[in-house]
Amino acid sequence: MYATCPGYRCRTNRPVYESQTSSSHSLLTSLQTRNTHKPIFNECSALDGISVTENRTAGLSVVMMTASDEDQGVNGQVTYHLLNDLETFAIETKTGHGYITTTRMLDRDGEDREFFLTVIARDGAPPDEALQEACTFKIIVDDINDNPPNFDKPLYEQNIATDHNRETAVLRVTATDIDTLENADITYTLDNTNSDDSSYFSINENTGIINLVKPLDDSMASVKTFELVARATDKGRPPLTNTVPVKVMVVSSGSLPAHHHSN
Ligand SMILES: [Ca+2]
Numbered sequence: 001m002y003a004t005c006p007g008y009r010c011r012t013n014r015p016v017y018e019s020q021t022s023s024s025h026s027l028l029t030s031l032q033t034r035n036t037h038k039p040i041f042n043e044c045s046a047l048d049g050i051s052v053t054e055n056r057t058a059g060l061s062v063v064m065m066t067a068s069d070e071d072q073g074v075n076g077q078v079t080y081h082l083l084n085d086l087e088t089f090a091i092e093t094k095t096g097h098g099y100i101t102t103t104r105m106l107d108r109d110g111e112d113r114e115f116f117l118t119v120i121a122r123d124g125a126p127p128d129e130a131l132q133e134a135c136t137f138k139i140i141v142d143d144i145n146d147n148p149p150n151f152d153k154p155l156y157e158q159n160i161a162t163d164h165n166r167e168t169a170v171l172r173v174t175a176t177d178i179d180t181l182e183n184a185d186i187t188y189t190l191d192n193t194n195s196d197d198s199s200y201f202s203i204n205e206n207t208g209i210i211n212l213v214k215p216l217d218d219s220m221a222s223v224k225t226f227e228l229v230a231r232a233t234d235k236g237r238p239p240l241t242n243t244v245p246v247k248v249m250v251v252s253s254g255s256l257p258a259h260h261h262s263n
Pocket residue numbers: 035036037038039069070071075076123131
């Protein structure tokens with residue numbers, strides 16, 4: 001440096017020790033402003049398996065994320081960025097945290113069972129110096145009881161002979177529920193709206209199999225049709241329910257094939 005100083009323009013020829021002090025000071029300053037730390041997520045693993053409820057309007061809060069960066073100034077200022085599922089979630093940086101919200105209604109009973117989100121925490125250093133860390137975690141969509149059981153048919157019809165063996169099922173009703181666990185756990189009952197008719201039958205609350213519980217009279221053949229209402233109820237809170245009409249027509253003994261109870 002001194003060698004290149006052209007003659008009279010060198011107003012001060014500082015002693016060597018001053019120059020050293022000055023350069024070590026600027027080295028220290030440079031260290032203080034360098035970007036030496038990357039953002040670190042405080043509890044990434046704790047986020048794995050967090051849940052969000054289906055069927056809520058967009059904008060639902062999912063989780064707040066925090067990453068720390070020990071650098072000073074912009075080098076320690078963290079912003080948060082979502083790498084995937086941008087049509088479903090958004091992240092916003094506010095006061096050093098990343099807030100994840102939904103951007104649409106989720107339907108667990110459709111496609112939205114779980115998501116694996118990757119969030120990047122990036123410090124505010126210039127692009128070629130910025131440091132970042134990723135956190136990937138699973139979000140589970142919680143079920144709510146938003147669907148009633150649905151019977152597999154709009155109407156059940158069955159003929160029954162007057163000498164029907166009471167050990168043999170008359171027919172079976174079945175319903176399905178697209179929710180999960182207790183929200184899809186179905187119990188079958190017979191409504192008592194027409195108690196004269198329903199008193200002849202029982203239904204297995206787990207299987208939906210309907211049995212005859214009282215003997216039929218020969219005079220009922222070709223005359224009597226039992227009008228029943230079967231009900232399926234899930235175990236949600238509150239439960240949801242659906243009904244289906246069941247018609248059982250009495251025919252004379254011997255007029256049905258051996259496996260007449262099939263439907
Ligand atoms: Ca940093």
